[in-house]
Amino acid sequence: MKTKLFAAAFLAAGLGMSGQVAAKDTLTLGIGLEPPHLDPTGGAAAAIDEVVYQNVFEGLTRIGPDGAVLPGLAKSWTVSDDGLTYSFKLRDGVRFHDGTAFDSADVLFSIGRAMAEDSTNAQKGLFEPIAKIEAPDAATVTITLKRPTGHFLFNLGWGDVVMVAPESADTNKTKPVGTGPFTFDRWSKGAEIRLKRNDAYWGAAAKLSKVSFKVMPDAASSAAALMSGDIDVFPNFGAPELLEQFRADPRFEVVVGTTEGETILSMNNTSKALSDIRVRRAIAHAIDRQAIIDGAMFGSGTPIGSHFAPHHPAYVDLTGMYPHDMAKAKALLAEAGYASGLKLRLTLPPPSYARRGGEVIAAQLAAVGIEAEIIPVEWAQWLKQVFKTTDYDLTIVSHTEPFDIGIYARDSYYFNYKSERFNQIYADLTEAVDPAKRKALIGEAQKVLAEDSVNGFLFELAQNGVWKKGIKGLWANRPIQANDVTAAYWE
Structure with a gap:
């Protein structure tokens, strides 16, 4: 009898007074890449945001699971009629994890730090439209723009624009x-x-x-x-x-x-052979996107023909601009002076889409006379060698930042692509507020990138x-x- 009573008591303790199993309140997630550090305002690696975005750090706005802009540390905002002045009301009672209070001074510090000349923020372009930022009081921040910027509130929701405190900013990594x-x-x-x-x-x-x-x-x-x-x-x-x-x-x-992961065969547009658009177009014709998706991703992925997500309403399907055509690829290479072949370095970071995709692409390029020397590197080395110093010919990476077509307008970005035509289209896009005009400009931007064959556009990562x-x-x-x-x- 004592044994039965003891067992019953033990069971009751495990189940709780309600007789139900206690709810689990811990969670263990697997991630494919270790972040280089944990400060989203000081690095380009997506792995940083994958751990700390919204969980640890918050911005004035936040991006919801459906891509909508939601209130964050700013509980509300108003926009002037000319679209230049945004007035944010901050939430009450917010404190950083070390106990220091959050107020408008921290917003000025965070954005000022990101905009500074010596800033290491990987997305400094997000802050370029800002003309000035003021704090009328502790609960209010006013940001004045140089020009109307249709996606400004969305930009404030990026991980690169989270709020940090002067007391802890230097050790956030x-x-x-x-x-x-x-x-x-x-x-x-x-x-x-x-x-x-x-x-x-x-x-x-x-x-x-x-x-x-x-x-x-x-x-x-x-x-x-x-x-x-x-x-x-x-x-x-x-x-x-x-x-x-x-x-x-x-x-x-x-x-x-x-x-939002556009998976691309990135090309160094200042590499000797790749500076010739005929070589880049030859590579575009040599690539068989569906074979890459099937061989490297087991059918998981959507073909793309430019740097834009297919689920976006402004997406233009440009996958037919460079159909898989080995004869055309060989002819373009010959026209560019590489009839006898060409050797390029293919530097591959750790993700499986890159390593497996690289094997498939190397075989496709070999079929048209391009020998792609596969060089596997760890993530930290890729960031230093490819992203920072652009010491590469080809690489494969997924650009997972939302609405990031603007990276092609940046000076000295790792593609080393320069186009006055694209820059003007993007400048017009950043100022456009009318949805119809924005959609048209986004379409034009996609077409220019495809025509210039800046990169090998492969597939949207699922x-x-x-x-x-x-x-x-x-x-x-x-x-x-x-x-x-x-x-x-x-x-």
């Missing part, structure tokens, strides 16, 4: 201090980044008490970790060939969504999410590079 619903706990380099719930959060408290991001660049180990229960969810699972086994397992859900059944509140789509877990919970 290793000890991030934001205003979000989670605080930084610890970082085990090469393995895991942990966050914990911010019990002093200004808004609705997160339902999860702890969140762990485990670094798993290898597809096989990622799948094994999911199957064994070591991780609960892999929001952007990098092995589409393994999805069927998870679809067949009742413990899991496979959710396929869209991303978001293949695998997670345990019962997890709710995660994003199915990825309108911005983020793993926002602020609304996640276990059912």
Whole structure:
């Protein structure tokens, strides 16, 4: 009798007074790349935002799961009739994780720091339209623009424009201090980044008490970790060939969504051979997009013909501009003086789409006389060698920033592309407010990039999410590079 009573008491303790199993309040996510650091205002790697955007750091506005602009640390705003002056009302009672108060002075500091000449912000172009920023009082910020900028509120929602405090900005790379619903706990380099719930959060408290991001660049180990229960969810699972086994397992859900990830064969437009548009067009004709999608991504992805997401209403389908045509590719190479062949370096970062896609593309290029020497590099080396110093010929990468066609108007961006025609179109676009005019200009911009064959435009990366059944509140789509877990919970 005592044994039965003890067992019953033990069971009751495990189930709780209600007789139900206690709700789980922790979550472990797998991520494919480890961020180089944790300050989204000081680096270009998407892996930074994938951990800290909205979870740790917040901006004046935020981007929702459907891509809509939502209030963030600014609870409301007004826009002047001429479209030049934005007046933001800040939320009350907001504090950074170290206890310091957030007010308009922090907004001035954050934006001023990002705009500074010595700024390391990877998206300084987002701040270029700003003429001046003022703080009439602690709860109000007024931003005056040089010209109307139709996507200004959306730009303020990027991870690069989150608010930081002067007291902690210099150490955010290793000890991030934001205003979000989670605080930084610890970082085990090469393995895991942990966050914990911010019990002093200004808004609705997160339902999860702890969140762990485990670094798993290898597809096989990622799948094994999911199957064994070591991780609960892999929001952007990098092995589409393994999805069927998870679809067949009742413990899991496979959710396929869209991303802003234009996957491209980036070309250094100042590399000797690639400075010739005939060579770039030859490469465009040599590429078989569907074969790359099938061979490297197991059918997961949407072909693109320019740098723009197919789900956007302003998308123009330009995939037919350079049909797969080996004879045309060889003729263009011969015309450019490379009838006997050409050798280029193909520098590949770690993601599976790049490594596997590189093998397929190298074979396609070889078929028209281009020898692509495959050079695998780690992510940190890619950022330094390719992105910063442009020491490369070809590379493969997904540009996951939202509405980022403007990167082609930047000076000294890693493509080294220069076009007065494109720059003028983009300048007109940034000033345009009328939706019809904006759509037309976006279409023109796409066509110029395709005509100039700036890069090899491959496919739009799909978001293949695998997670345990019962997890709710995660994003199915990825309108911005983020793993926002602020609304996640276990059912």
